Amino acid sequence: MKYISLFTGIGGFESAKHDPILMCEKDKHCQEFLSRKYTDIEIIDDVNTLASKKNKLPKVDVVAGGWPCQDLSVAGKQEGFNGKQSILFYKLLEIAIKSRSDTIVAENVPNLLNIEQGRVFVDVLNELKNAGFCHIAWRILNTREFNIPQQRRRLFIVASKDKQIAKNLFNKVNVKISSPKNKTKVSGFYQSAGTHSICYSENFVPTIKVSNGPAIHYKNIMRKLTAKESLKLQGFKINDFKDIADSHIYKMTGNAVTKKVGNFIFNCLEKLKLNLDMNPLQRGSNFFSSDINKILYKPENGFFSEDVIYEVILPKKELCSNLADFIELKSNSFMSDTALLGMLRRAKKAKKPINRDLFNSILLTVESNSLINEIGEDGIRDFKHGKFSENPNGELFEEILF
Ligand SMILES: C[S@@+](CC[C@H](N)C(=O)[O-])C[C@H]1O[C@@H](n2cnc3c(N)ncnc32)[C@H](O)[C@@H]1O
Incomplete structure (x- = not known):
């Protein structure tokens, strides 16, 4: 699978199985990390530069990226598409069009579904549809579903010219939730x-x-999570981050897609023939209308295709609670x-x-x-x-x- 990775960060989507032909990341520390880990892959330092390239971009199957979310998060100012960072979504779209990609994989905070009563999310879907990525699936995944004890819910969108590829986002998360080996309550x-x-x-x-x-x-200890523990709780290999200052690691892990989750999404794209339990909810034309009152309900797991919005019914999530197995009980970084x-x-x-x-x-x-x-x-x-x-x-x- 040929793909372009945008807003790469430290590569939460990337795996040994799928390497991009191009990465794009602005942060200098992330760039340094990426150039060390992915020695053969070109790194462009700004999506604006990439989008404005005169030369044709190579044809790819997928363009993937979690565009910056500060304007969209509940913790941020909730500026929606008026925020400078969120507008980078349009650069992602532009690059996908220019590279004649078949599929877009996007990631953001779940609050994208709620902001401005759902208007921003509808705009995102509308733009994807109008650009030809007309089968669109979205799903909220929690890192705890992957046997990693971090409550991290993220919204993933797969918009594709191929209906089956979009549908495959709803593949089963086949991860065994283990009971903690270490019984200490943390x-x-x-x-x-x-x-x-x-x-x-x-x-x-x-x-x-x-x-x-x-x-x-x-055990009456209150302490900060160490940088190594943050990496573990995001599924990254600690050894890859040797020589990187803790302050940078905290920022990098805070931004990243949990590695197992990112890899799951990419594996999904390859699986074929998934039968889904889907409830038709409303006509797409109503959903995309400018009248906010016509948007009845935005399901957490949804699918849009051929002018119908569906709610996708997935099995109940099993979430892990095994934090003691992920931390260094002897660490002394007390608060x-x-x-x-x-x-x-x-x-x-x-x-x-x-x-x-x-x-x-x-x-x-x-x-x-x-x-x-x-x-x-x-x-x-x-x-x-x-x-x-x-x-x-x-x-x-x-x-x-x-
Ligand atoms: C939400 S994070 C994505 C992290 C990534 N998915 C990962 O797993 O590490 C957004 C990333 O976009 C980068 N970024 C922000 N503006 C950018 C721009 N104009 N061009 C390229 N990257 C940018 C940020 O530095 C940040 O690393």
Whole structure:
């Protein structure tokens, strides 16, 4: 399969089986990493340069890329297609047209389905359809479905001139979910959270982000996830990242497609004849109309072909909870008192709960006068007695976040 990789990052989509003929990535540190790992592949440093190339691009089967998502994430400003970064979607499309590609594989945050009441997603589908990629499948995959204990939900879109190729996105995830070998309870949480929940998650970590990634809690220890653990939780080989500073690794892993997930998507493109359980939902012409009220419902897993939008019914996802097997229990990168107190101060101000086990561990760790100075006796009482409860939509919020 010949393909062009755009917004390559550190190559979450790339595998030994499928190497692109061309990569495109702007970040210097990612470029350095890619040129070391993929020695024979040309790297172009900007999609704008690639799209404006006078010479014809080589004909390929696939153009793939997760275009930058800052404008679309719940954590960002939600500017939709008015945001500078998201507009890079059009460059992806332009390059796919110029390279006479048959298929586009795109990745983004699940919030793409919701932003501006779905308008942005409809625009994306419309542009793909009008450019001739008229069979379009989309699916949300969670890294935990691949036996990696990171809650990372991402939206994948396969738009193709070939109906079967698009449909193949719904291949079965054939990964065995193992029960943890190490029985230590390890939970992940966001130390930086304040206005929203800290997303305390038992035996898995919340989404690894570009900055302020998750911390972990076990046996009265609270500490940052190490760069090596971030790589593992994204499915990358630690040895490939020797000599790269931790700060760069955190950013790279926060941006990346989990390797196993990216590889699954590419393998899907090759499988043939998949029979699907699909419910027709509405006429495509209604879905694509400019009247927002006509868009009835945007399924998480959907398919558009020949003017019909379908909901695709997939088996229930099995998610892993085996974090203890992925972390170095002996690491000593403990969180400082200042960081712990800062987290409590923000949670108190925002009236967000702190998990009781976590709070008890903080009580044992932080000097009590500092704790009283920071959140007062009332704050200690409130957290101890679980005064603040999780927003009933908390989990949903976490799921669509980032
Ligand atoms: C969401 S990340 C994709 C990461 C990638 N899928 C991976 O697995 O590592 C978006 C990437 O696009 C890159 N990028 C942003 N603007 C770009 C541009 N104009 N040209 C090329 N790459 C760009 C960023 O540096 C970032 O690495």
